[in-house]
Amino acid sequence: MADRVLTEEFIAELKRWRDVRGLSQSALAARVGYTPSYISKVEGGQQRPSQDFAQSADAELRAGGALRRAYQALGTKPRPDMRDARPAPEPTASLVVEHEDTSLHYDGRVYRATQRRLLVNGGTEPITSYLIRISVDRYPGDPERSNAHYRENPLTWEEINLSASVDGEPIGWRVQHDRDAFKELWLLFENEDGRYPLYPGESVWLEYSYTVGAEKWGQWFQRAVRLPTKRLSVSLDFPAELDPAVWGTETTMTATGNPFRNPVRSATEGGRLVFSWSTDEPPLHARFRLEWKFRAKPIKETHLTADTASGRMQAIGIVQEGDPILTTPARLFSLPDEAEDARRVVAELNSAADRASGVHSFGKGMGIAAPQIGINRAAAIIRTPEGESITLFNPRIIEEGGGFDEQYEGCLSFFDVRGMVPRPMSLSVEHTDIDGRQHITIFERGHARLVAHEVDHLHGQLYRSKMRPGVQPIPVSEYRGTGQTWQYGQVKP
Secondary structure (H helix, E strand, O other): OHHHHHHHHHHHHHHHHHHHHOOOHHHHHHHHOOOHHHHHHHHHOOOOOOHHHHHHHHHHHOOOOHHHHHHHOOOOOOOOOOOOOOOOOOOOOOEEEEEEEEEEEEOOOEEEEEEEEEEEEOOOOOEOEEEEEEEOOOOOOOHHHHHHHHHHOOOOHHHHOOEEEEOOEEOEEEEEEEOOOEEEEEEEOEEOOEEOOEOOOOEEEEEEEEEEEHHHOOOEEEEEOOOOEOEEEEEEEEEHHHOEEEEEEEEOOOOOOEEOOOOOEEEEEOOEEEEEEEEEOOOOOOEEEEEEEEOOOOOOOOOOOOOOHHHHHHHOOOOOOOOHHHHOOOEOOOOOOOHHHHHHHHHHHHHHHHHHHHHOOOOOOEEEEHHHHOOOEOEEEEEOOOOOEEEEEEEEEEEEEEEEEEEEEOOHHHOOEEEEEEEEEEEEEEEEOOOOOEEEEEEEHHHHHHHHHHHHHHOOOOHHHHOOOOOOOEEHHHOOOOOOOOOOOOOEO
């Protein structure tokens, strides 16, 4: 019995991360060198996973060790490996979704997701149940952090507050998997008053909804096309005062991370900003992912206020000094394997930079590193005074030259002061592009200073640690260089 429970835990983690990464059983099988039949049997509980499969799947799904830990809990009793087994034919789905209409409502504290599906039974037998999944990922692109977060703060049935109905009649459910960040259950077309089977040729509206607090919900919402679907529509309903921005990406069996082919629309309705998007005949196994950023976050309960420079930066989502993430070396990207995650992080960095530019004028250019927006990954962007945009993944300074220059710097994570920081006039920086190619780029003068500041962030260092002993930052009120470009005079040897 214990072995069965542990196997269920592995199955739940496998399904969860497959769902998060938008991979079908067949797609994952092709990447890890196993047959779709093998993965189907593992997820169905007929086949115990092998250690090689657990390790390969964890790496391919970038699950942050979750699958490895679940496998280790199983023990190491050897079982047959079906890597070379012939794939079994997949059953033809008898259900067709005429229309899926999904909405997500946020009140500033809690998200409530509601799914409505018009189901048609195209088979020959009555249908009495329907499988659904509830999966959350608080820190997309940082699975180790997400997994640790949910181990300490698991998603509970009480907070989910699930409700479901068929054509307006409340129905019950049976739990299939119950994990810290993943729930899978069968909605049963029945309740204490009777059964409501969906007979061949008939259609029915199935509706279910659930809630998740903002502290457990990452700012993304994904719809997966698991059944033939004729129309898919999604709406996101946010408080207008948060000034939300929304974008979407589509992942299919043949392409990854493409923008939506049609735009997300928005409209203001009574203090709410509602974003809507729809598509017809979406491909089977496609994943449609909407992401958002709140450009006007409320000030957290700290000593900061919206009247201070640091308070304004905190209000737009910039992590402030004192948060451990700012003194923790950022985790490197494995590129091109993590290209989708890397693009997502850069999109969030650019969004944050746009927000920062809206509350301050950066005459010397500006930069922002992923830890400053709460993402512990090695990515940063720099916007130069000339309007050039620089993106760096996994940067490492390999050579300094040209002597040193000392000028005032500001940091978005403690923006109430400016500090005099010595920096080299020239830097050679090794970095990786989105396709995994290594580059060495030379930056000079003001560009070198901007790059050095952001590289320091990715190594867990703030500019205070680079100031000369005994020198202290000055209040921003005493600084006279706002809006000016970098000034260079005689270079110190």
